[in-house]
Amino acid sequence: MDFGKLFELVIAASLVNNFVFTRFLGLCIFFGVSKKMETAVGMSITFGSVMVISAALIWLVYNMIMVPLELTFLKIIIFIGIVAAFVQSADTIMRKVSPGLYYKLGIYLALIATNCIIIAVPLINVGEGYNFIESISFGIGSGLGFGLALIIMASIREKLELANVPKVFQGTPISFITTGLLALAFTGFSGLITL
């Protein structure tokens, strides 16, 4: 396995094709939980781990079951089902096995079940025909990218709370503008890696 290719994949998924700033996916959660640093960090951790595990799970189901059965056209329905089932069972199991972790991250799990980024990662994986290891690295990269976006936004918004924002721009409008500027900044990464 070429390690350099995997590294490129992670960088490409996290910076060049950042889900929030370049692909504009997952914006609802991005705006919802970026008000406070604490929730942003919790959400990033939960999101990243769910992304990686669901990417691995879905790769197995897709290549081991759906391709041999020639049912690949069902991928959207099945992927949503797998993610929802996985998240739901993770929720149940975590509650029993580690209540501490559940109280820290459990509240975010419910929000994740039908999120667009979570479903986009496996869809892109199968679309690009990544192998198992590549799928997982793509999941890691996407998780890192989303975490980065959330944490950058949360740190900016905590400062914005104190800033003297004109009345009409207070709250969500100024966050939209900030996100636009950040997206503009992230275009600087384009051309960093040519796959």
Add this chain to the structure above:
Amino acid sequence: MFDITKILTDLTQLISLFDIQNIPLPLTGVGGAVEAREYVNLIPLLKFTTLFLIGVGAVFGLGLAFAAKKFAVYRDPRIEQVKEVLASAHCGACGYAGCEQYAEAVVTKPEVPPNLCTPGGAATAETVARITGKAAGAIVPNFARIMCQGGWSKSQKKYKYEGIQDCRAIILAGGGDKSCRYGCLGYGTCERVCPFGAITMTDDHLAFVDITKCTGCRKCEAACPTKVIEVLPTSKQVLVSCHSKDKGVDTKKNCQVGCIACSTCVKVCPFDAPAVENNLSKISLDKCKVCGLCVSKCPTKAIDDFIPRRSKAIVLDHCIGCLICMKVCPVNAAYGEHKKLHVIDQTKCIGCGICTAKCPVQAIDGTFNAAEVFAAAAAKKAEKAA
């Protein structure tokens, strides 16, 4: 009524009108074996797909049901009930992260008292106690008190501040623009964090707490960067409203109403409640009987009296003339002779209530604490009789 079999046969006939075996499927789409074929045998494919989806659904459903059974956590139904009656302000006054956490703690842990929800008040405490089977206990309402009276007109400034209008921002600039670094900065952070709208900023840039709205949730206490807000029991109404630990001379320079640690209040207090420490007088809440004597004697008016008007003492007819009131009166308002009805000079009396409390036969009425003292005496008498 609907004849389902007839509808179905009609439907199949309708479908068979089309050349269903030879429908050309679109060739676009991302990969996949089915899309790549020119013709698709639709009926078997539909059957197979339906079966597959049902199978997948069943596997997931069974898996989740198994997980739910195997990893079931027993949740006390009372937790939901308690959550319903709490104030749901998520203020954190109880010391827990939110209403849910407190509801769980109060149900599952026997040592957690049911009266911690201050916004809910006595009614909530009672209901929670009933649900959890605990003794309600008295709920002591707390109010936020601003421990500073030095508005912008009464205090000095170090420099002119033109940055972000928020106390948390200005504190970063050399500890605030006030010469006194202990006082209320007056940029209204507490007003903005108060979830009940109980705090307003006065024209003199000083926070004012509306005690009819304040629930004692401590949000402002946590937000205030100078820690000038204290949340204290309602019953204690006489407070040194100053936090200045500067030397008396410096306090006097900085603010007209600061505590200069002159110890006058320590000397006049009949109950030894105030104590001067680190250039600041602090009234002990346990010892203070809210008589208000120190309020009238404080040279800088740094002691705040939250009782708006104290009614004056009057002697009742069953006075036995024991002279005790004359001895305890701090302003020498009571006078009289041995075994004769005493008189209290209404011009001198400040309504401190000390004589009411000390009178052996409860013969002095009219002060703010009279009802309380009489009730206590009656209870004692009843106890003795029983």
